[in-house]
Amino acid sequence: xxxxxxxxxxxxxxxxxxxxxxxxxxxxxxxxxxxxxxxxxxxxxxxxxxxxxxxxxxxxxxxxxxxxxxxxxxxxxxxxxxxxxxxxxxxxxxxxxxxxxxxxxxxxxxxxxxxxxxxxxxxxxxxxxxxxxxxxxxxxxxxxxxxxxxxxxxxxxxxxxxxxxxxxxxxxxxxxxxxxxxxxxxxxxxxxxxxxxxxxxxxxxxxxxxxxxxxxxxxxxxxxxxxxxxxxxxxxxxxxxxxxxxxxxxxxxxxxxxxxxxxxxxxxxxxxxxxxxxxxxxxxxxxxxxxxxxxxxxxxxxxxxxxxxxxxxxxxxxxxxxxxxxxxxxxxxxxxxxxxxxxxxxxxxxxxxxxxxxxxxxxxxxxxxxxxxxxxxxxxxxxxxxxxxxxxxxxxxxxxxxxxxxxxxxxxxxxxxxxxxxxxxxxxxxxxxxxxxxxx
Amino acid sequence: xxxxxxxxxxxxxxxxxxxxxxxxxxxxxxxxxxxxxxxxxxxxxxxxxxxxxxxxxxxxxxxxxxxxxxxxxxxxxxxxxxxxxxxxxxxxxxxxxxxxxxxxxxxxxxxxxxxxxxxxxxxxxxxxxxxxxxxxxxxxxxxxxxxxxxxxxxxxxxxxxxxxxxxxxxxxxxxxxxxxxxxxxxxxxxxxxxxxxxxxxxxxxxxxxxxxxxxxxxxxxxxxxxxxxxxxxxxxxxxxxxxxxxxxxxxxxxxxxxxxxxxxxxxxxxxxxxxxxxxxxxxxxxxxxxxxxxxxxxxxxxxxxxxxxxxxxxxxxxxxxxxxxxxxxxxxxxxxxxxxxxxxxxxxxxxxxxxxxxxxxxxxxxxxxxxxxxxxxxxxxxxxxxxxxxxxxxxxxxxxxxxxxx
Numbered sequence: 001x002x003x004x005x006x007x008x009x010x011x012x013x014x015x016x017x018x019x020x021x022x023x024x025x026x027x028x029x030x031x032x033x034x035x036x037x038x039x040x041x042x043x044x045x046x047x048x049x050x051x052x053x054x055x056x057x058x059x060x061x062x063x064x065x066x067x068x069x070x071x072x073x074x075x076x077x078x079x080x081x082x083x084x085x086x087x088x089x090x091x092x093x094x095x096x097x098x099x100x101x102x103x104x105x106x107x108x109x110x111x112x113x114x115x116x117x118x119x120x121x122x123x124x125x126x127x128x129x130x131x132x133x134x135x136x137x138x139x140x141x142x143x144x145x146x147x148x149x150x151x152x153x154x155x156x157x158x159x160x161x162x163x164x165x166x167x168x169x170x171x172x173x174x175x176x177x178x179x180x181x182x183x184x185x186x187x188x189x190x191x192x193x194x195x196x197x198x199x200x201x202x203x204x205x206x207x208x209x210x211x212x213x214x215x216x217x218x219x220x221x222x223x224x225x226x227x228x229x230x231x232x233x234x235x236x237x238x239x240x241x242x243x244x245x246x247x248x249x250x251x252x253x254x255x256x257x258x259x260x261x262x263x264x265x266x267x268x269x270x271x272x273x274x275x276x277x278x279x280x281x282x283x284x285x286x287x288x289x290x291x292x293x294x295x296x297x298x299x300x301x302x303x304x305x306x307x308x309x310x311x312x313x314x315x316x317x318x319x320x321x322x323x324x325x326x327x328x329x330x331x332x333x334x335x336x337x338x339x340x341x342x343x344x345x346x347x348x349x350x351x352x353x354x355x356x357x358x359x360x361x362x363x364x365x366x367x368x369x370x371x372x373x374x375x376x377x378x379x380x381x382x383x384x385x386x387x388x389x390x391x392x393x394x395x396x397x398x399x400x401x402x403x404x405x406x407x408x409x410x411x412x413x414x415x416x417x418x419x420x421x422x423x424x425x426x427x428x429x430x431x432x433x434x435x436x437x438x439x440x
Numbered sequence: 441x442x443x444x445x446x447x448x449x450x451x452x453x454x455x456x457x458x459x460x461x462x463x464x465x466x467x468x469x470x471x472x473x474x475x476x477x478x479x480x481x482x483x484x485x486x487x488x489x490x491x492x493x494x495x496x497x498x499x500x501x502x503x504x505x506x507x508x509x510x511x512x513x514x515x516x517x518x519x520x521x522x523x524x525x526x527x528x529x530x531x532x533x534x535x536x537x538x539x540x541x542x543x544x545x546x547x548x549x550x551x552x553x554x555x556x557x558x559x560x561x562x563x564x565x566x567x568x569x570x571x572x573x574x575x576x577x578x579x580x581x582x583x584x585x586x587x588x589x590x591x592x593x594x595x596x597x598x599x600x601x602x603x604x605x606x607x608x609x610x611x612x613x614x615x616x617x618x619x620x621x622x623x624x625x626x627x628x629x630x631x632x633x634x635x636x637x638x639x640x641x642x643x644x645x646x647x648x649x650x651x652x653x654x655x656x657x658x659x660x661x662x663x664x665x666x667x668x669x670x671x672x673x674x675x676x677x678x679x680x681x682x683x684x685x686x687x688x689x690x691x692x693x694x695x696x697x698x699x700x701x702x703x704x705x706x707x708x709x710x711x712x713x714x715x716x717x718x719x720x721x722x723x724x725x726x727x728x729x730x731x732x733x734x735x736x737x738x739x740x741x742x743x744x745x746x747x748x749x750x751x752x753x754x755x756x757x758x759x760x761x762x763x764x765x766x767x768x769x770x771x772x773x774x775x776x777x778x779x780x781x782x783x784x785x786x787x788x789x790x791x792x793x794x795x796x797x798x799x800x801x802x803x804x805x806x807x808x809x810x811x812x813x814x815x816x817x818x819x820x821x822x823x824x825x826x827x828x829x830x831x832x833x834x835x836x837x838x839x840x841x842x843x844x845x846x
Contacts, residue, residue, distance in 0.1 A: 019528070020517045020834040023817055026524040073524070097674075109674045382573030382825040383617040391619045405618065416522070427524040430570045436618035439672035 028074040031423030033229050035076035039129050039181035040064030041141065041172065041223065042188050044401060045410075046132025047160065048081075051096065051114075052398040053089030054134055054160065061404040061434055064130050064185060066411035067418075070426045071183075081130040082164040088116025091159065095397040097390070097440050103312035109440065111390075111397040121152060121159035131176050133161045137191045137207060138215040141172040173222045184223050184230040185414060187367075189216075189353070193345045194238055194400065200302060200331040201338035209348040216352055220360050231363040231418050233410075234350040236371035239300060239342055242389035243399030244334060247301040250278040251310070252317050263318055267325065281316030284327040285335065292327035298336055303389070303399040305332035363421030365413050374409070381432045385409065393436040404434040463561035463580055463784050464692070464716065465536045467510045470807035470841035474795015476753030476767020477811075478712040480650035480698035483598075483640065485845055486540035489554035489588045492638035492652040492696070493600025496542055496550045496590035501803070501845035503544070508807065508841020509537035516563070516785045520570055520829040521819075527569040529785075531562055538841075547592070554586040554602070558654075559691045561784050571827055572615040575783040582608035582659065582691060586636060598640040606632045608659045610689065612783075616679075620734075622671035626685060626726065628664020632657050634691075646702040650712075656693040656720050662686050666728065678734040686727040690720040692744075698751075709754040718744035718774035741824065743776040753793065765795035765809075780820035785831055787815030803845050811837040 040046050040062075047054050048062025059065070059081055068079030088094055098112035133140070135158055140146050147165025151157030166175050176184065192212060195204030207215075223230060238244070254260050254276050263274040272282070272294045280295040295301075305328060309315040314326040334342070350368055357364040374394055377386045385406070386392040389399060394406040402410065408431040415426045469487030472479035479491025483498035486506045512534030518527045542552030564577040583606070590600030609629035616622045638652035664687065668679035698712030721744040727737045753767025771789045775781075795809040815833030822828060 018513075018515070018834065018836060020515050020815075020832040022517055022519045022526070022830050022832055024519075024830060026519065028524070099674075379824075379826045381570050381827045393618050428522045430520065430523065430525055432570060432573070432617070436621075439619055439621070440674050 026427055027425060028427070029423070029425040030071075030074040030076075031419070031425065033418065033422035033424055034182040035071035035074060037077055037129075037179060037181045038064070038068055038071055038079060038183045038185070039176050039179050040067075040132060040185045041176050041219075042132045042186065043136045043191050044132065044134035045190065045407075046185075046187055047130065047134050048132065048407065049134045049401045050396040050398075050403060050407075051094055051401070052396075053091070053094035053114075054084055055089035055094060056084050056087050057435075058404060059084050061407055062130060062132065063407045063411040063414060064132065066408055066429055067185070067414050067426075068129070070411075070415060070429065074424065074426055079129045080126065082124045082128045084119060086116065086119045088114060088118060090119050090121060090163070092118045097397065097438060099440065103308040121149070121162045123149065123165070124163050126164075127166060127175070127179060128164045129179065131164075131172050133158055133172055135160065135191060136172065136188065137195075138188050138212055138219070139207070141188060141219055142215060144169040144171050146171065173219055177222050177225060180226055181223070181228045184228050185232070186219065186223065186230060187233040187365075188219070189235050189349045190238060192349065193235075193342055197238055197334060197338070197342045198243065198302065198400070200329075200333050201335070201341070202330055206341060206345045209345070209352070212349055213352045216356055220356055220362075224360050229362070229422065230360070231365060231414055231421070232353055232357050233365035233367045233414065234353045235346050236367050237343065237346060238400070239334065239339055240371060240375050240387055241400050242387055242392065242395045243303045244300040245387065246303050246389040246399065247305055247307075248278070249295040249297075249299050249301050250280045251301075252279040252281050253277065254279060266318065266323065281310075282318075282325045282327045283316070283333045284330045286330070292325060295333070296336065298339070300334040300339065301328070302332045302334070363417040365417040367410065367413060370409075370413050380409075381430065383432050383436075390437050397437060403436045405431050405436045408434040463559055465534075465558055465560050466714075467512075467536050467811070467837065467839060468538050468556045468558055469506065469540075470508045470510075470795065470809040470839045471765070471797060471843075473510070473809035473811055473839055474753075474765030474767065474793055474797075474807070475710060475755055476712075476751040476769045476793050477791070478698055478700075478710045478751045478753045478767060480638070480652045480696040480712055481640070481648040481700040481710055482650070482698075483648070485843060486542035486552055486554075487538065487843075488600075489540045489542065489552045489586055489602060490538065490556055490558065490636070492640055492650045493552075493588045493590050493602050493636055494598045494638035494640035494652070495650055496552055496588065496600050497548070497592035497598025498640055498642065499542055499544065499550060499845075501544075504540075504542050504843065504845040506540045506841060506843035507538065508839060509535055510809070510811075510837050510839035511535060512835060512837050514833065514835035516782075516815075516831060516833045518571070518782065518829055518831050523829070525570055527565060527571070530564050530566070532564065534560065534562055536560060542588075549592075550590040550600075552588040552590070554584070554588060556584050556586075557582065558584055559608075563783055563785065565782065567615070571782045573617045574614065574781060574822060574825055574827055576613040576615060578613075578783045579611045580608075580689070581610075582606050588636070596642050598642075600638050600640075602636040604634040604636055604655070604657065606634065606657055606659070606691070608632070608691075610659075610661065610664075610687075616668075616671075620671065620675055620679065622675075622679060623669045625667040625669070626664060626687075628661035628685070628687065630659055630661045632659050648700045650696070650698045652694070652696045654694045656717060657691040658688050659691060660686070660688045663729070675734065678732050680730070684729040686729070687725060689724070692720045693717040706757040707754060708756075710752075712751040714749040714751070716747050716749065716774065719746045720744075721774075740781070741776075741779045742781065743779050744774040745776065747772050747774040755795075761799050763797040763799075765793070765797075767793040769793075775820075778821065778823045780828065780831075781822050782827070782831075785815070785833055787818050787820075787831060787833055789813050789815045789833070805843045807841040807843065809839040809841075811835070811839070813837070
């Protein structure tokens with residue numbers, strides 16, 4: 001009887017070891033592409049910049065790094081990044097979520113400066129595959145000396161490129177070609193318009209369409225000169241980012257009819273109108289007859305507009321002490337005209353990118369359409385993504401760059417475009433394995 | 441005292457790994473299990489209390505007792521869409537069990553009591569698997585206690601009815617997605633009531649027809665416990681460490697119709713189909729007692745559809761002391777194309793069964809059964825969470841039972 005019992009238990013043990021196996025297993029393939037030497041070229045998005053900084057974990061999960069790990073399963077080689085060792089970053093400016101008190105004494109959660117020591121831009125001393133350079137515009141990739149450490153303090157060179165430029169007069173594209181890539185990715189042009197947009201249309205100029213097309217053609221001529229195949233991404237509608245959509249333009253809220261009446265008495269003569277509830281802020285506008293006006297629907301306020309000034313210094317409203325309005329300065333505002341300039345630029349750049357993708361036989365990642373999808377809300381494995389600041393999961397605290405989850409979403413778009421164009425079969429990644437914004 | 445602790449032990453083991461369509465577990469008699477889980481047209485004794493109370497009237501002996509249990513070793517593998525990511529369940533062994541006792545008060549009137557576990561499910565995925573925001577693990581158990589009465593009308597008809605007193609419990613663990621990034625635990629139990637009625641018709645000595653209906657039972661958990669843990673401090677006011685919920689899980693009704701025919705002295709063949717009213721499982725609603733702007737009630741659609749299980753089986757008397765059994769059945773998934781949740785991986789399944797009864801002395805039967813189930817490899821999605829991929833399942837279920845009659 002005891003023997004029978006033992007036999008029964010052993011039988012159970014054997015059965016327990018059996019496992020169902022999926023017949024239709026994933027098969028890796030590089031298709032007609034060759035991933036043995038992959039080089040990524042781009043700007044901060046390519047570098048893995050997040051929360052206003054380039055730091056260790058954000059760089060480790062840059063979209064090219066994610067793609068390269070998947071390529072490795074289909075014949076890809078090592079992918080070297082100019083490693084940032086600290087979690088604080090290369091330069092000061094990293095944001096994290098914390099608590100701060102506003103001018104009214106109310107404490108709330110929001111982005112605050114992170115504490116730490118910037119690592120600096122000493123050259124790393126080796127060549128790299130990730131040539132994402134934060135701040136780079138299209139033409140910077142072709143500029144000799146853009147990575148010359150001597151030029152950084154005087155603003156003639158980029159500290160991020162200085163970390164891995166192979167020579168004082170090196171260009172990003174020159175260094176990329178020197179790696180002799182078999183495959184490349186290119187995502188450049190955001191900064192050609194972002195500098196303008198993020199300074200309220202006054203701090204920078206938009207790269208002209210013909211110039212952009214000319215530089216992009218030169219860049220692709222070089223990158224394909226070694227016979228490399230590649231993938232190119234177009235540009236998202238940057239005015240859709242949380243940086244431009246978090247502070248409401250009609251955030252001037254009145255609670256009593258008396259307030260509205262007073263304002264209408266003083267400002268009604270200029271065509272301004274006030275009601276109980278949300279009202280449009282007053283902004284500086286040199287083209288308006290008075291030099292200021294009320295915002296209109298569709299205009300945007302930047303994330304950087306000082307909240308305390310809105311709350312306690314009458315910005316955007318009426319100062320009863322001096323009986324005068326206090327317009328929000330132009331640098332924090334994108335007017336309808338400025339938004340149109342931004343959108344026209346992106347539309348033009350994207351037409352160029354689409355044409356060049358065809359001309360150079362590249363896979364094209366339609367990030368523009370994909371970010372429109374995110375704007376409407378997408379969900380993967382139970383995690384929701386939107387362009388909502390902080391809680392939308394896709395965008396980091398700087399409101400322009402992505403979270404690591406956001407970069408994983410982008411990596412999957414690249415992977416699917418590469419698979420589609422080159423008959424490759426690279427697996428996408430599980431976006432839920434990457435971090436979004438870390439709430440305290 | 442010893443009896444009490446045994447019952448406690450049984451209850452703690454009851455959570456059965458899900459292996460039948462949805463979360464139904466029909467391993468409620470080893471003889472029936474061996475024969476393709478056919479029971480409605482068969483009068484095997486006290487176990488008819490579950491399969492067809494009407495059959496109890498045809499119980500061959502004055503008194504009959506039956507006890508048994510099965511070990512469910514179920515495994516599921518999942519592969520994410522467009523990805524090389526795979527995950528496997530690490531389900532504990534499920535142990536559905538039964539006890540039945542029946543007694544003929546007169547030739548026509550029989551009474552009985554059954555204790556069994558016709559519903560249960562236990563899925564354990566890794567805490568960090570890709571589907572963790574849908575489910576990490578779930579355990580669902582229900583114990584039925586069924587006092588039963590049966591009456592024989594003439595020689596050919598038996599009717600029977602039982603009252604089901606059901607004690608059930610559920611526990612769910614899942615992770616909460618960013619930006620919350622915490623853990624959620626839900627636990628509750630309840631008692632509910634239902635019934636089981638059946639008719640057994642024996643037009644000739646060789647031919648049996650059985651029809652059985654088990655009612656739907658809504659397991660309504662009131663004031664169950666919720667726990668939110670590992671919540672960021674800034675969100676703790678919205679996700680309380682402890683709270684309460686209401687939820688209802690339906691245990692669907694079944695209509696079973698079966699035929700059996702004694703082909704020769706030694707060979708009996710049987711056929712059955714079970715219509716399961718899975719349409720009752722529309723959605724899983726968790727009604728949090730205290731809501732706030734970040735914590736709304738959750739409604740997860742399931743939209744199961746009614747399903748029909750087809751079964752074929754037979755038994756052969758090898759000798760006076762040994763009976764061999766075999767069967768096969770097809771159990772199509774009741775799940776909805778759009779709402780396939782990894783909490784209950786229910787694929788189209790084919791089950792093969794074998795069984796053996798050994799009767800060393802008159803009245804005593806030692807019953808062995810073995811069931812092997814394979815769930816068809818299928819691509820499934822849970823659309824509200826955009827989670828899906830390829831699933832495949834397997835289960836190996838040995839069972840052992842003893843029955844005694846006099």
